Amino acid sequence: MMIMALQAIGQVTIQVAKVDKLDHTVYLYRDTTRSIDGYAGMTAPMFMIYPDTPLSETEANALINELEIGELVVKYAGSVGVINPVGKTYDNKADLEAYKAFINRMRNISNLKIIGIGRGATFVNNVISRNAAEVAGIFTYGGTMKGKTASHIPVPAYISQGNRSLASYYAKANDAVEVKRDEAHIYYINDREPLQQVVLSLNKKASLKEAFADAWKTLLSKNYRFSNYKHTSYMGAQFGQYGNYELEPYLILDELGVSRKTVKKSPSGGQNLPGSGLFFWYEYLPEKAANAPKGSVPLVVLLHGNANDNRTQSETGGFIEIAAEEGFIVAEIEWQGAGPNRSELFLGLDGIEYVVYDVMQTYPQIDPSRIYVQGLSAGGMASAALGIKKSHLFAAVGGHSGAIFDRWTFGSSYQSLRDEATQKAGYVQMPYFLISGTADDVVRFPTVENHQNNPYHNAIRVYQHLNQIPETAIDFAAEPVLGMKMHKRETILTNKHLTLEIGKLYKGDMPLIQFTAIIDYGHWNYRPAAQMMWDFFKQYSRDPETKKLIYHPQ
Structure with missing residues (x-):
């Protein structure tokens, strides 16, 4: 896997490369600088994006830089990438198998953040949310929910554009209830496990960049996910092998x-x-x-x-x-x-x-x-x-x-x-x-x-x-x-x-x-x-x- 990075003045610019040993297209960048003045990367965020439509490598880089994720990736020694649908559009069965293959390829994942945009958000809502044992957080921008049955897997989620029915779906999965609101958000939190939470943005006009920045501040930066049950975490695991990963607070x-x-x-x-x-x-x-x-x-x-x-x-x-x-x-x-x-x-x-x-x-x-x-x-x-x-x-x-x-x-x-x-x-x-x-x-x-x-x-x-x-x-x-x-x-x-x-x-x-x-x-x-x-x-x-x-x- 070839990985490169460019850094411009005042902004961190990321260049991804295609991940090898996968049958479908995934682009990924990993920060490997290991600066002694930054974070070590042991629980670093990995932002993986499901786009609205399949992207080329150039388009994937443009989307990542539009979101301005690069600064977070470098500061927290993290990763960012794009997972394209297997075909021209999303197929729930085929793309779920592709997702499983990605998890198995990565093996040791501790802070996976899934970003869904448009039709990618629809796939995330309907498929990934029900197979999210390894997922530390979900951010959706657009998209719909076709099923009504709540997932049995709790996963923190940020729902943009005021979609209350979608927020309700994730709140049920987290066994979370509304505990507070302000002019811009409604917060749903599980009182026994506060990291099981959902944030609903009420700002229907927020751009993708603005919505992601708010998602990081209010939800995505709060936790990582960790699996040490019946095995040792750094030995890695396959998809679903050890059940739901633990939710743990992320150190900032x-x-x-x-x-x-x-x-x-x-x-x-x-x-x-x-x-x-x-x-x-x-x-x-x-x-x-x-x-x-x-x-x-x-x-x-x-x-x-x-x-x-x-x-x-x-x-x-x-x-x-x-x-x-x-x-x-x-x-x-x-x-x-x-x-x-x-x-x-x-x-x-x-x-x-x-x-x-x-x-x-x-x-x-x-x-x-x-x-x-x-x-x-x-x-x-x-x-x-x-x-x-x-x-x-x-x-x-x-x-x-x-x-x-x-x-x-x-x-x-x-x-x-x-x-x-x-x-x-x-x-x-x-x-x-x-x-x-x-x-x-x-x-x-x-x-x-x-x-x-x-x-x-x-x-x-x-x-x-x-x-x-x-x-x-x-x-x-x-x-x-x-x-x-x-x-x-x-x-x-x-x-x-x-x-x-x-x-x-x-x-x-x-x-x-x-x-x-x-x-x-x-x-x-x-x-x-x-x-x-x-x-x-x-x-x-x-x-x-x-x-x-x-x-x-x-």
Whole structure:
């Protein structure tokens, strides 16, 4: 697939190319610049247009540039394209099969926005809306609805030109009701899942460009769609393979009131010393924390997974949204020196500590007693190690889909951490939050068959040892999910139709260890876990002088 881009002064101009390995005509442009100052693209919008009539490549480019999508595509590291009808006009059966082929060709889709124009909108309304398990949002301009039966697939939708009957169709699919209106819109929202919403534009004279701009502002920018059920999202999927994708909020920093700073710094003070290089991280400062008093604001450190971009956790983990609400600072570190945006050095645990101290110097409002670290996958392995090896620095640590391997992995192993825990036991206490999906096929969740030296049980064992909590026996007969007896067991059915199994281990009245299983969930972030983890973290601080743990019951 040949992909090119042109950029004119004051406007981003896109040039698409035909997608290969498809029997029908699809033109596509993907932003691949990977600017470290933009978005990483992991949940980037993919705008796919069904036009009124078949378009040539030149006409497809003209339509895309008429809509002025280019600026969004470049800013959010996204994609844009045109899907032509198979024939001279739309055929529901043939074009549905072509759509399925496109989904299968792309495999890994997280933020697909479908745009229907004229007869393309009619096809979207009557066919795509009923096959929208992977679709994050629909925008229609013109077109009609021939059937009256509501779709069973909820998909956010923006309906232009005041078409109330069409808005009602999508509202029923989303189980949404009218909750507010202004001079230009009627908003339909599902009270249990606010991302299931429909916006009806009452402006019947809006141009295509004006209508799309309003659709992005009011609806299309609000969410992406994510599939991690019974598989791992980045492994990809075929059309309809895992049912409806989850709806998740899309991160737009400006709307949250969060500023981001890109930092590259030499730990040698700029001197050209042998082996020196640059450390690389991002700092996220919410408005609530910008002018906070000295020593009053927590710091949460995020660590990405193996070879991931170091915006992975900030863009998909959910912590930035909580930081905006509660007013703490976040730093996400390129700790491996091996991701798409490479630093020159592998930081290791000592390098992570260096960055933390640097961030604290930059922001004197940080409270040194409330510093926490959370990681995904390999970052979860690193955070588990930091809790043992850098226990003087952190008040609590957490890991998602990553723990402690029996073999040497990312600078530590079960034996090395167990030995250090032995030395510190009785002197150091460290709260530890661990969460993973039971369908994790990268760091496998413990079962009867694989629990020997399982990373998750290893991590719990090390933290039991450090915190002098008696080790509980592995017993899948008594505890078929978590594999070991724990206290305050809870089963929670979420509004995402996922089940959480939660257990805690106490030292006196302190819940020092929390272990959560997400049933049938794969190897990636479960966004609501960020709030769960933050609620766990904020129970604890660490005295900056004595380094003793302090418990603050909630």
